[in-house]
Every structure is written in structure tokens, then in C-alpha cells.
Amino acid sequence: MDYLPSIAFVDDDDDLRNANRQTLELAGFTVVPFADASSALRHLTPDFGGVVVTDIRMPHIDGLELFRRLRTMDPDLPVILITGHGDIDMAVEAMQEGAYDFIAKPYPADRLVQSIMRAVEKRRLVMENRQLRLALESSDETLPLIGQTPAMQNLRKTLRHVANADVDVLIAGETGTGKDVVASLLHEWSRRRQGNFVALNCGALPETVIESELFGHEAGAFTGAQKKRVGRIEYASGGTLFLDEIESMPLSTQVKLLRVLETREITPLGTNEHRPVDLRVVAAAKVDLGSPEQRDNFREDLYYRLNVVTISIPPLRERKDDVPLLFVHFLQRASARFKTEPPEMTAAVRSRILEHDWPGNVRELAHFAERVALGLSEIDGGTVSQSSNKMSLPDAMEQHEAKLIRDALKTNRGDVRLTIETLGIPRKTFYDKLQRHGIDRADYAKTRTSD
Numbered sequence: 001m002d003y004l005p006s007i008a009f010v011d012d013d014d015d016l017r018n019a020n021r022q023t024l025e026l027a028g029f030t031v032v033p034f035a036d037a038s039s040a041l042r043h044l045t046p047d048f049g050g051v052v053v054t055d056i057r058m059p060h061i062d063g064l065e066l067f068r069r070l071r072t073m074d075p076d077l078p079v080i081l082i083t084g085h086g087d088i089d090m091a092v093e094a095m096q097e098g099a100y101d102f103i104a105k106p107y108p109a110d111r112l113v114q115s116i117m118r119a120v121e122k123r124r125l126v127m128e129n130r131q132l133r134l135a136l137e138s139s140d141e142t143l144p145l146i147g148q149t150p151a152m153q154n155l156r157k158t159l160r161h162v163a164n165a166d167v168d169v170l171i172a173g174e175t176g177t178g179k180d181v182v183a184s185l186l187h188e189w190s191r192r193r194q195g196n197f198v199a200l201n202c203g204a205l206p207e208t209v210i211e212s213e214l215f216g217h218e219a220g221a222f223t224g225a226q227k228k229r230v231g232r233i234e235y236a237s238g239g240t241l242f243l244d245e246i247e248s249m250p251l252s253t254q255v256k257l258l259r260v261l262e263t264r265e266i267t268p269l270g271t272n273e274h275r276p277v278d279l280r281v282v283a284a285a286k287v288d289l290g291s292p293e294q295r296d297n298f299r300e301d302l303y304y305r306l307n308v309v310t311i312s313i314p315p316l317r318e319r320k321d322d323v324p325l326l327f328v329h330f331l332q333r334a335s336a337r338f339k340t341e342p343p344e345m346t347a348a349v350r351s352r353i354l355e356h357d358w359p360g361n362v363r364e365l366a367h368f369a370e371r372v373a374l375g376l377s378e379i380d381g382g383t384v385s386q387s388s389n390k391m392s393l394p395d396a397m398e399q400h401e402a403k404l405i406r407d408a409l410k411t412n413r414g415d416v417r418l419t420i421e422t423l424g425i426p427r428k429t430f431y432d433k434l435q436r437h438g439i440d441r442a443d444y445a446k447t448r449t450s451d
């Protein structure tokens, strides 16, 4: 998902174009120079991952017209306008129409570089959001196990193989990595999909209940067993038996389960019958059953019996490249459920999800996405630093001013006229302050692209 941040630089003045090109290349950008707007328009397409900088005064198509045409092509493409004397009004108008920034001549090189750096970041995020949405649209065949990292591709491949081989399977993975999903896929992708998928959580039931649940019982087999009950194993015959949290299975039950796995028959409690079962067992554990610490709680013979095929699901922190994709998927799912517009992934949320270690794995990420979809995450907005006691008065005032402007933009959904009215400052001052605080008005124009 990487691309070189390239800058399309449009200026009919050869000297200025070359000088700026040098400056920008020194700052690490790739520059594509154009001597007129038409050649820029021929070259630029909506998948251009960079930023456009254009002079306003040019023969034939001027910079303003170039900006308007580019906006029709891609409203999210940042266009920075370079203005001479007397063009300021025009530039302000262009800002209202969604131009990214304007820079008045003469300007220090740093002013241009700073603006471009912010625009590049913004463009990168837009492109990433688009790519993720695109990847999800074409991810039908990977559902419900989303992920493009090699680890996930291998996992899906292994699953397809193993699903059709009629072997018992052990699924190993931390909590929230997708063990339930994998277990049901092993069933859905197998010839047993016509049979039942029967799940039993071994951690959730007391010992006595587990045995009658698993093996079934005759009426009167024990106190309280009024009616005959078909056990889960028998019910899963012809289908798949999913034993979740098998590490919590009582030792005595483990012995009986091992017998079933070896003989492929069950004996319901209170009977002497041996009933054959056509069984496939899928077991899941969130600990490594093979490790020496488990020997007191888990029978080694059962472990070896189950361990013929083990599918290990890596924790999310080991496949971090999948985090944004999964996040956008859960964001869309949550928004559909809550009947809201899926929000864009912002820079703040993006860095948060990439930095976090996700001990609760995919489940934790899904919950976080729900909070973001509901606007409940603490990350966006309200992030005024708490350290204002250490701040100098001018700094504190700066920060307060930035917050007032952000709040006003938010209230007025990015509408410049209304925001200026709210703040009671001249238009020019407003734009100066936006630049100084690095505030991007477009971030607050929520409905801009869907209008």
C-alpha cells in the first residue's frame, strides 16, 4: 500500500518551476513538472496518489480552472494554489470550493514544504481508505475470514485442504483470534455440511453436566435425569462436533472422550449399549496443550490423538498488516447495524490501531470499531492535552484558540461562512489561523463527498 509521494508541479514560468522542483526534491518528494494545465490534466488520473501544486496565473487554462477540473475528477485530490499579488480573493474563493491551501508569492521554501507534507499525509489516508474499501468489496471469497497477510492466506488454504480430509482437528489460538470462525468453516467447507454443527463449550459447564451433555443418558440414569436425552456426540453424528476451550475439560471426561475418538462409539449414561457414531471432532484451545505446564490438566494421550492436524491462528499483533482491513470491515458492519454512515478512518484512529497490541485480538478490534462507528471513541475530538499546567500562557492561548476553531468548524460542519460568523473574525484572519494551527477545513465537511 506504499507509494512515493509525488508532487505534480504546474507553472508556466520555467525558472520558478525548476527552482521549486529542486527545493521539493531536496525535501524528498518526487516531482512531476508541467509547463501548462492541459498537460497536467492529460497526465493526472483519480488514482494519482500525490498532491497538485499549481500557479494561478497561466495562459489558456489558469490554475483556478485547473483546480476546478481536477475537483470534478477527484474531489479528494489536494490542490495547493500559488498566488501572486491581487490573486488573494480568487484563492480564498478556491479554498471555499475545497482547494487545499494557497500560498502567496514570495514565500519561504519551508512554507511550501510544510503545506505539501500535510497534504501528502491527507492524500495517503484517502488513498488507503479507498484501497481498503476496494479490497473488502473483492473479499467475498475470503469471508468470513478476512485478511491478506501471508499468514491469513495460508490459513485459508490449509482450511480448504483440511476441511475435506475427514480428520479430527485441533485449533490453537489466543482468545479472539477466530477459533469459532475457523471451526465453523471446517464444517461448512466439508462434505459434512449437511449434518449438524454441534458446539459445546467445555469451560462453561460443570463436570457432571458435561458428561450427560456429551454422551446422553437414559431416563433415570442418575438423580434428576427424568427423560432420556440424546447426547451432543450422537447429535453431531454425520456432522461436526466442536469442543471449545477443551483445555477446561475435566480429566475424567478426557478419558471417556479419548475412548470415543478411538472406538467411534458412544455408551449413553445408564446403558450398556455401544452406538456407532460418524464423527468429526474439532477442538479449540487457547493454551498450548503440548506444553509441559499442561500435563497436570490435560492428558497427553488425548493431546496426541487430537494433535494429528493442528491449525494455529496467529495473534493479531503478528499480522498487523491486516488490522486496517479488518478495522474498516468492522466499521462498515457496525455502521450497517447502527444505520449510520461508516466514518472515514482518520489519521488519529489509524495510528492508534497500528500502535496497539490487541491482546483481545480480532474481538477487541471489532469492539473498538463499534465504538468508533458510534462516535464513542476518545481518540477523535476532545483530545486537548492535559498538561496545560506546564504550558506557557501564549501556548495555552494558542491551544485554546485552535480548539475554539475546531469546535466552530465541527458545529458548522465545515461551512466557512457560518464558522467565520460564529468566530467573529475576518475571513483572511480565519484562513491564516487555519494554516498556523494546521487545521484542515475539509476534515469537518462530513457530507462533502456524499452530496
Ligand SMILES: Nc1ncnc2c1ncn2[C@@H]1O[C@H](COP(=O)(O)OP(=O)(O)O)[C@@H](O)[C@H]1O
Binding pocket: 144, 145, 146, 147, 173, 174, 175, 176, 177, 178, 179, 180, 181, 182, 326, 362, 363, 366
Ligand atoms: N479473520 C477474521 N475476519 C473477520 N472476522 C473475524 C476474523 N477473525 C475473527 N473474527 C471475528 O472476531 C470475533 C472473535 O472471533 P472468535 O472466532 O469468536 O474468536 P475465538 O473463538 O478465537 O475467541 C468474532 O466476531 C469473529 O467473527
Ligand SMILES: [Mg+2]
Binding pocket: 176, 179, 180, 244
Ligand atoms: Mg471462541
